[in-house]
Amino acid sequence: MASITIDQVDKVYPNGFQAIYGLSLDVADGEFVVLVGPSGCGKSTALRMVAGLEEISNGELRIGERIVNDVEPKNRDIAMVFQNYALYPHMTVAENIGFALKLAKIPKAEVAARVTEAAKMLELSDQLASRPSQLSGGQRQRVAMGRAIVREPAAFLMDEPLSNLDAKLRVQMRADISRLQRQLGVTTIYVTHDQVEAMTMGDRVAVLKDGYLQQVDTPQHLYDRPGNVFVAAFIGSPSMNLYEATLAGRALRLGDESLMLPGATFDQRPALASYDGRKIAVGIRPEDLEDATLAADVADGATISSTVELTESLGSEIVVHFALDAARVDPGNPDAADDVSGADAVARFDPRSACRAGEPVGIAVTVENLHFFDLDSHEAIWD
Structure with a gap:
């Protein structure tokens, strides 16, 4: 050896x-x-x-x-x-x-x-x-x-x-x-x-x-x-959702939706504060999205609203496709099947979810687990 x-x-x-x-x-x-x-x-x-x-x-x-x-x-x-x-x-x-x-x-x-x-x-x-x-x-x-x-x-x-x-x-x-x-x-x-x-x-x-x-x-x-x-998009299945967003203080503007970031996010990523007022890339893993009616202890400003486009029941979970009115970020993976010109996001819901295609849905976001990247270099924002 x-x-x-x-x-x-x-x-x-x-x-x-x-x-x-x-x-x-x-x-x-x-x-x-x-x-x-x-x-x-x-x-x-x-x-x-x-x-x-x-x-x-x-x-x-x-x-x-x-x-x-x-x-x-x-x-x-x-x-x-x-x-x-x-x-x-x-x-x-x-x-x-x-x-x-x-x-x-x-x-x-x-x-x-x-x-x-x-x-x-x-x-x-x-x-x-x-x-x-x-x-x-x-x-x-x-x-x-x-x-x-x-x-x-x-x-x-x-x-x-x-x-x-x-x-x-x-x-x-x-x-x-x-x-x-x-x-x-x-x-x-x-x-x-x-x-x-x-x-x-x-x-x-x-x-x-x-x-x-x-x-x-x-x-x-x-x-x-x-x-x-x-790397963010390549590791994880389904792939991480990547969108352009604007940071305004603790508020993260994601298309026509807004999320409030906890103070701990800025403690963990000190460099994020320097992006105040600027566009960044935000990554949300499908497993950090849940049907808001089933999520426990949802923080204020940690939900978004959308319309279900498609559901895929896997028994242990439901993969939910929904629309976000935000520009997607191209991860640069030539093998990716997704069309980055669209606005399709993916979530992994609890199988008890009653969401149906064509119906509105409230989605709870685990904001503590969001990922942030510089929009030009595509590098992660940390220190």
Whole structure:
């Protein structure tokens, strides 16, 4: 096992396109770090540079204390798990898992022991004689994991390994991979475009956009204190509602609605006071909005009124779409499905809510949890 240090790394292709800009990231020994971001953000390119499958244009890459910029992939002591499993169809599960060990001329008895141990860990003991075509998608992914495990590498690199699985299997495999990583204690870098995977699996999450590292932190801290508009919108599902607003003392004017901010907001964000009289970007998470008839202890000036456009009942909650007469802020996510020219906001209501499409609704806002950003730089407003 070993740490991985990415120090001011660039990736520029021969045609001049730059995919990665000055990426710096320290992955501690035994840590599970997730690289997440929209399509084309550079996360897979960064992983491939660590693996040695892409050359580094500038900067330094270390695995442990060793600089590996010019070290061949096979000599980096890493194991990679791919999106498409990359299994040999003519080999059995046992042969696939043990193939790298066979190439390394490990004694047959040791190969058999390692394969048996990995299969037991991955609940594949009954499938060792099967071929990949006889396995489910989840079992194939376990075989790919087993092939990585038996090598006992210094680090695991995983490139969207769950993207070919259905929703139920993805949930199961998320838990399996997390359990295995903790059990083995192997340094792991995991790439995904799915922020739910990132939040549920990583010790820390690194958010990338257009080749730049936006923020790296624990999942909870990313959720609670996003550093900019992009991270705020990317982390959380449904996505954060982002609108232009005007600050006037403690009053926050949001289109034709007004919210009163508690004094604690300015204590926590001293720089916010300097925006008095100016436009800012305000972020409201859907879970911080509730049907006012069901909300308890709603503070004065902490409700807005609107009309329900659509409801989606999920059993445990109702996702409510409603209109706000305020300009939306573009989070800059090319994968976002929302049309930012519209004025559609989303709330997560208690399932007891009786709201209906086309009817007026009072919405309680947890004003203590609002997020504020500079409208020009899109950076969070704190100190």
